[in-house]
Each structure stands twice: as C-alpha cells, then as structure tokens.
Amino acid sequence: MARRAGEFTMTHLFCFGLGYSARIVAERLSARGFATSGTSTTDEGAAALSKSGAAGYVFNGNSPNAQITAALAHASHVLLSVPPGADGDPVFVHHGANIAASPSITWIGYFSTVGVYGDAGGGWVDEETEPRPASERGRRRLAAERRWLELGAKTGKCVMVFRLPGIYGPGRSVLDDLEAGTARRIVKPGQVFNRIHVDDIAAAVVAGIDAPHPGRVFNVTDDEPCPPQDVVAFASRLLGIEPPPEIEFETAPLSSMARSFYSESKRVSNARMKSELRVRLAFPTYRQGIETLLRNRR
16 A cells, blocks of 8 residues: 555654664665655755655754654654753754653664764773763764753653764775775874774664663774874775875874864774674675775675
C-alpha cells in the first residue's frame, strides 16, 4: 500500500542535517524498511533530498519549521548532525521541545567530535577521560552533548552520542585532494590524528539503533591514529605519484581553523564501541580505507 504524503511508518528516521555521513545511515536504514527524511539549509537542497527518496525539509538554524514539528510527532528515530553555533545547538533551541514531546520518538543519536577531549599530548583518551576542549568549537559541542543527554534522562528517550574524528570516504579523501592538487604534507613532530571511514560511522549508528545504550557516549574512530603526513605519502604511492613536499607546521600557510586542529594531538580509543556495540570496522586503518576507495574507482 502506498504511503500518503505526511504519513509515516512505525520506523522513521528523521535527520537534522542529512549530509555526507547521515545520508549513509539513512540509506542503510531505508534498505531495512525505515522511512527516512531530513533537512537541508536551502529549498534546493530539500528538493534534492526529496528526489533521492527521503522527504526533505528546510532548516536554516534560525527559526523552527512547522512542517518539521509535524514530522517529529510521528518519527521514531532522530539523528542530529547539525553543528552548534554561538547561541547553542539550533536543533535543541528550535525543535528540542518537539523532540521531547513526541510520543513516537524513542531514540536520538548525536554526532559530536573527539575535539571535546582537547589536547592529550599524543596520549590515549577514551570515553572516561574528562573532556577538556580547548577550542570554542569543542566547547560548543560538549555543551550540546550535555543538553541532549539531559533531555534523554528527563524524557526516558534513548540518547546516544557518537564522537567522530576526521571523516573520509568516496569523493572526500586524500586521493581526491592529491588529484585536485590541494593535498599538503604538513609535519609537526608528535602530531597524530584518528580518522574514520563514512561507512564505519554508519555501521556504528545502526548498531546503536539495534542495541540502544541510553545516555552512553561512544568514540567512533579507526584503530590507528597516525601522523597526517603518513596518510598523504601512502595515498601518493598508491597513485604512483610523488608526494607533495613536506612543509614544517610553523611555516605552513594554514587558516586559523586548520591551525587549531594541529593544536590538539591525541590517540582516541574505540574499545567501548567494539565491546558494547559489537562494531567490526570495515576499515580499521587508513590503509584499507584508501586502498578500497582507489579500487572502487577503477
């Protein structure tokens, strides 16, 4: 039986910010029978979402949308992928009360960042490490995490936080940067980052939906934090090209935001994700991820 406009199935994922990572989650759940919908910041973006099979809505972060309010009254799962601003998390500000009041929503997932840990001097951190965000961006994320977790505790809805490092995948990887001539091999002694393939993010979120852990925070990262220049060198070898020259961090022409990323060095443990969500990474290191991306292009 065809579904009428505005009518929802029992399992309906609503994504605030149906972008690069959330879209893969939505595709996986759609294949399992979920209805999916989500937001874009523009009319054109919302229309494109609707053409792709997910109901599209406009949410610019400045005001609530009555259509979204109506949709949330029937959604079962909500995925939050909109960054907070100076005035807080715009979803919480404009639609938090709708989500709290929805009789059908049972699960809420929030995409955060490992940046909430701040700098660990290259040491290991896990979910029990006290967050000490050094950047304004990290402080905003931590505040948003806490507001959603508090909402879950007050309403009895399952809220799960997924802390993400640098994200890569098809169309968004060091391979693309090298081919575009924008990749740089910046060297800062002792600097290490984690990263995560977009498919592994989706696997962790779906696992969290299948096995809800209310109030739990999970690091969704790969197994091998490493210096960023190593990733560029590896991808260059795969492409059969010379890697870009090494640039010392102190003299590198970086934006203030890019430079802020290098102010924090840490190794992020994913042990809780593996033990509690039973996630088996498809791409445990950048090597498997980049090799697969290149193979799938040929």
